[in-house]
Amino acid sequence: MNLARTRYLMVWLAAGMVFDLLLAENRSVRVHLGNPRELTGYWLLGVMIFLALFNLRKRLPMLPLGNAATWLTLHAVGGVLAAAIFLLHSGNLWPGGVYEKALAVLSYLTILSGIGGYFIQRIYPRLLTETGIEVIYERIPLRIGELRQKAEALVLECCDQTRFDTLGRHYLDSLQWFFSRPRFTFNHIVGSRRSQQWLKQQDTVVRRYLNDDERKYLDDLSQLAQQKDRIDLHYTLQGAMKRWLLVHVPLTVALMVLSFWHLLVVNVYSL
Amino acid sequence: MSIAHFTRPQRWDSPFDPEMGESDIASLMERPLIAAINAETFPDNTPLAGILQNDTRIVHYKTGDIVVREGDYGNSAFLILGGKLRVFVDDYPDALLGRDTTGKKGFFATISQIWNNSIIPEVRDTEKYGSQTVRSADGRETRSRKRKDSNRVFVQDIPAILDECRTAEMGEDEIFGELAALGRIPRTATIFAETDATLLEIRWQGLREIRRFDDGFRRVIDRRYRQNALLVHLRETKLFAKLDEDVLGKVADATLFETYGTFDWQVSFKRLRSSGKGSVEHEPAIARQGEYADGLLMIRAGFARVSIEYGSTQRTLTYLGAGGTFGLGELYAAWQSGISVSHGASLTALGYVDVLRVPAQVLEEYVFSETASPAVESIAVGTRTLAEDALLEWAVEERFINATKSMLIDLTRCVRCDDCVRACAATHGGNPRFIRHGKTFGHWMVANACMHCTDPVCMIGCPTGAIHRSEIDGTVIINDETCIGCITCATSCPYNNIRMVEIKNRMGVALVDPDSNRPILKATKCDLCYTNPGGPACLRACPHEALSRVDFRRGALAEGDLS
Numbered sequence: 001m002n003l004a005r006t007r008y009l010m011v012w013l014a015a016g017m018v019f020d021l022l023l024a025e026n027r028s029v030r031v032h033l034g035n036p037r038e039l040t041g042y043w044l045l046g047v048m049i050f051l052a053l054f055n056l057r058k059r060l061p062m063l064p065l066g067n068a069a070t071w072l073t074l075h076a077v078g079g080v081l082a083a084a085i086f087l088l089h090s091g092n093l094w095p096g097g098v099y100e101k102a103l104a105v106l107s108y109l110t111i112l113s114g115i116g117g118y119f120i121q122r123i124y125p126r127l128l129t130e131t132g133i134e135v136i137y138e139r140i141p142l143r144i145g146e147l148r149q150k151a152e153a154l155v156l157e158c159c160d161q162t163r164f165d166t167l168g169r170h171y172l173d174s175l176q177w178f179f180s181r182p183r184f185t186f187n188h189i190v191g192s193r194r195s196q197q198w199l200k201q202q203d204t205v206v207r208r209y210l211n212d213d214e215r216k217y218l219d220d221l222s223q224l225a226q227q228k229d230r231i232d233l234h235y236t237l238q239g240a241m242k243r244w245l246l247v248h249v250p251l252t253v254a255l256m257v258l259s260f261w262h263l264l265v266v267n268v269y270s271l
Numbered sequence: 272m273s274i275a276h277f278t279r280p281q282r283w284d285s286p287f288d289p290e291m292g293e294s295d296i297a298s299l300m301e302r303p304l305i306a307a308i309n310a311e312t313f314p315d316n317t318p319l320a321g322i323l324q325n326d327t328r329i330v331h332y333k334t335g336d337i338v339v340r341e342g343d344y345g346n347s348a349f350l351i352l353g354g355k356l357r358v359f360v361d362d363y364p365d366a367l368l369g370r371d372t373t374g375k376k377g378f379f380a381t382i383s384q385i386w387n388n389s390i391i392p393e394v395r396d397t398e399k400y401g402s403q404t405v406r407s408a409d410g411r412e413t414r415s416r417k418r419k420d421s422n423r424v425f426v427q428d429i430p431a432i433l434d435e436c437r438t439a440e441m442g443e444d445e446i447f448g449e450l451a452a453l454g455r456i457p458r459t460a461t462i463f464a465e466t467d468a469t470l471l472e473i474r475w476q477g478l479r480e481i482r483r484f485d486d487g488f489r490r491v492i493d494r495r496y497r498q499n500a501l502l503v504h505l506r507e508t509k510l511f512a513k514l515d516e517d518v519l520g521k522v523a524d525a526t527l528f529e530t531y532g533t534f535d536w537q538v539s540f541k542r543l544r545s546s547g548k549g550s551v552e553h554e555p556a557i558a559r560q561g562e563y564a565d566g567l568l569m570i571r572a573g574f575a576r577v578s579i580e581y582g583s584t585q586r587t588l589t590y591l592g593a594g595g596t597f598g599l600g601e602l603y604a605a606w607q608s609g610i611s612v613s614h615g616a617s618l619t620a621l622g623y624v625d626v627l628r629v630p631a632q633v634l635e636e637y638v639f640s641e642t643a644s645p646a647v648e649s650i651a652v653g654t655r656t657l658a659e660d661a662l663l664e665w666a667v668e669e670r671f672i673n674a675t676k677s678m679l680i681d682l683t684r685c686v687r688c689d690d691c692v693r694a695c696a697a698t699h700g701g702n703p704r705f706i707r708h709g710k711t712f713g714h715w716m717v718a719n720a721c722m723h724c725t726d727p728v729c730m731i732g733c734p735t736g737a738i739h740r741s742e743i744d745g746t747v748i749i750n751d752e753t754c755i756g757c758i759t760c761a762t763s764c765p766y767n768n769i770r771m772v773e774i775k776n777r778m779g780v781a782l783v784d785p786d787s788n789r790p791i792l793k794a795t796k797c798d799l800c801y802t803n804p805g806g807p808a809c810l811r812a813c814p815h816e817a818l819s820r821v822d823f824r825r826g827a828l829a830e831g832d833l834s
Contacts, residue, residue, distance in 0.1 A: 004816055061694030061812045062384045064805030068690065072814035121686045121815065129682040129714045136708055137687060241686045 040089035158217035188236035288328030326477025332464040335425040348449035354468025356441040391779040392701035536622035537765035554619035564601040573624035674722035684817035694812030721797040729760040756792030
């Protein structure tokens with residue numbers, strides 16, 4: 001068993017024990033006619049603060065605060081523990097009261113965005129590696145621009161050398177759209193092969209109207225289009241891996257703010 | 272097709288010092304060490320006078336100037352023409368050599384980075400440069416860059432140094448530095464000028480030619496090597512470890528010294544790689560497959576490729592580094608059977624290789640007859656597929672075998688979040704010391720980060736010794752205070768892992784040299800966060816454990832498992 005799996009196993013076991021302890025304590029408070037929600041509420045807040053500390057750890061890399069990998073394990077398992085404590089605290093999936101409903105919605109969205117991010121980070125790196133190329137995200141617009149220039153130069157050369165404008169017109173009609181910016185974003189996100197099918201179709205529909213010389217240019221153009229498609233995939237998947245945090249983190253911040261207000265209100269009016 | 276005529280470049284088109292005149296040569300010829308060299312034995316196209324004219328230069332050192340530093344790599348030997356030098360016998364303060372003396376950061380220093388880090392990258396406290404013990408070769412204290420080798424570190428208080436440290440005197444006509452220059456090994460001592468001194472600096476090419484053509488000079492150099500290093504080296508070799516001193520002395524006397532490849536191999540390597548060509552066909556052969564083994568080949572420095580003929584080229588079986596041996600199995604089999612046995616594989620130089628050749632008859636007489644069957648590492652030929660060996664082939668071809676701490680990224684785990692880059696920047700004044708991009712093989716990427724090489728060619732030629740190995744853990748580091756921005760290290764690095772940066776003062780204003788009107792540059796590279804508690808920030812910052820620092824060791828490569 002590798003280190004990461006061992007670490008996850010240990011943290012899962014620890015989380016299970018914590019939750020077991022909390023359940024027992026919850027039962028005990030209930031038997032003694034206490035308020036178990038006070039107990040679970042403070043536990044939930046504590047776990048949420050701990051989860052939020054991961055972001056702080058990322059911002060202080062110069063400090064010896066442990067490996068980010070360990071933090072991520074604690075964060076992922078801690079997130080599941082927080083969800084379980086939340087259910088224990090609220091008593092059901094859909095609490096009563098507008099404010100509590102808003103809290104529940106934010107909690108579910110935060111949990112879902114976290115789970116989504118976890119799986120994105122597990123699956124997408126493999127898909128990117130399978131493209132056989134590696135490109136830095138910030139340089140992708142530049143790379144696409146280079147490919148577009150090459151494609152247009154190729155089409156112009158084809159028209160110039162063969163004295164036919166069939167490929168040129170086809171480029172203007174369809175491929176120009178493809179080379180202008182990253183395309184098939186949604187299809188790449190969901191792992192669809194739509195872009196490949198589209199590119200093959202663009203090749204097929206025009207090939208029968210070309211002579212041998214023009215077909216050589218079309219072959220080169222198709223190669224450029226394939227490169228562009230791989231770069232599009234990088235753009236989409238790398239972008240998704242960066243942007244999911246723009247959903248998860250603001251949701252977390254909103255949840256924390258509402259939770260503190262909830263704590264304040266509960267302490268002032270209910271306890 | 273039209274052609275243009277162009278004279279083929281010759282070896283001595285770029286003399287070491289264009290100002291070496293006839294009177295200098297005549298004066299050098301009268302020096303005892305050089306007068307003893309038999310000029311008649313040199314070929315017409317490489318005369319002794321030509322070597323002196325083109326491969327040497329006369330260098331003047333001011334009192335206190337450090338000539339060579341312990342641990343540095345150099346490609347020259349020195350002959351003292353005038354003045355007195357001192358060699359440190361014992362320990363001395365590191366700061367004396369212009370080296371970084373920064374230790375691990377304490378708790379407060381670590382925490383204070385949070386508010387001390389400037390938002391403008393590459394900001395320096397320029398006041399600390401005032402204390403650097405660097406001056407120009409003409410003695411004028413300066414920070415400008417006139418010539419890349421014109422600045423030197425100097426010892427400031429010689430009487431105090433002589434009081435505090437044990438030193439030995441060196442006088443006229445003594446030669447030093449030849450073993451490090453020929454053997455591509457670090458200098459073993461630090462030598463500084465006690466008085467103003469004049470030295471003849473002989474670059475390694477000239478040194479090699481003199482040693483090659485003059486028996487007397489070769490004997491002097493070889494004797495010094497035998498006395499100083501060979502016996503120790505042999506004693507540390509498992510095969511000879513049990514021999515008594517007399518026999519070991521006989522083995523040492525019979526051992527031959529050979530060098531293959533060029534000292535500045537990184538230049539041709541870079542050219543080859545940029546042209547996309549393989550290098551094995553261009554590597555100097557040390558032993559060829561099918562030739563009879565006439566001696567045990569021991570690698571003393573550098574790397575050599577073991578390969579067999581395969582298809583239309585060579586297939587790499589393994590590689591040998593310092594301490595590796597080649598041909599022992601064949602020699603032992605030949606001794607047992609009485610029939611000559613040929614090499615089953617070829618051995619070629621990967622860059623610059625320093626080889627010791629122990630003749631077969633010496634082994635038969637003193638070693639094989641006295642010891643049990645030597646353990647010979649067998650190389651399984653034909654039992655592995657090309658795919659299984661592809662990683663090894665790639666690592667050798669790209670010279671990643673030189674790495675001790677290569678930054679390896681598993682692309683199937685890396686989420687391209689750049690947390691590693693940000694962590695590096697946060698611990699290095701706002702600018703990362705590596706690029707998360709590099710050569711890929713399958714799902715592995717070797718990022719452009721300093722690999723802390725076994726054979727650090729970047730250290731050769733640093734005029735101030737700013738780039739050096741940390742004595743604590745061997746990490747290759749740069750002392751920012753003594754770096755003069757000459758770009759020697761950056762251009763030498765075969766892997767393009769050293770970057771020159773334009774520095775700014777604490778106000779964030781770019782610094783410009785008033786003489787040249789050019790920005791002040793500093794060399795920067797990964798230093799494994801050697802001052803930071805907790806180790807490399809990049810490693811700790813990766814949440815997915817995609818990043819590791821790897822020693823491209825042979826075993827892991829053969830197993831195809833780098834993680």
